[in-house]
Amino acid sequence: MLKDLSVAAVLPASDISRARDFYRDKLGLEPDNPEATDNLMYKCGNGTAFMIYQTPNAGTAKNTQMGWQVADLDQEMADLKSRGVVFEEYDFPGLKTENGVATMPDGERGSWFLDSEGNILSIATMP
Template identity: 60%
Template sequence: MLKDMEVMAVLPAKDIDRAKEFYRDKLGFEPERTMADGGLVYRCGKGTSFLIYQTDNAGSAKNTQIGWASDDVQRDVDELRARGVVFEDYDMPGLKTENGIASMEGYGQAAWFLDSEGNILNISSMPS
């Protein structure tokens, strides 16, 4: 049953107005809908979407919370940097970024950044 349903990622925000500004100004999103409780729904490609809702728990996860599939990670990193997005650098076993981008055998490229609320987001490509 669930495998045929559309998926919606859910992200926490301590300050929903600050998050709205970040997603608009840095990532180029406008909310598709505002929920009764102030949550914001954003539409992405192929019918996918994500919800941002206000909670004090924002920024506490230490893992990637949402990711976008890219056909050109370098191009997208460059464009997001031009908008003021700062990419994370990692140097650990199995994961090392160079200029914010990791190249992983069998997985393509990936880059991670934090939103205004401390959520870890990423863009990545998968080899065909």
């Protein structure tokens, strides 16, 4: 029943104004509700969307909270780096990044970065 429906992510922000600036300046995204003061709605490709809402709980998750699938990881990383995005380096069992990129056994490549609120975001290619 849910498998044919669109999904949307919900991300916390302790400072909604700072988050708006990050998503605009670093990721090139503008909210669909620019007049809002307690939540921001963003639409992305293929009918997907995400919301950022004001809460003191922001930045407490230690897992990837949202990600984008990209055709060219290296190009997307270069674009984001040129806007000041810093990619994380990880060295966990089964996941090690080199220059911010992890390559999975199935060929998927991914990178992670933090938004202004401490949320872990990713970009990844699919094999």
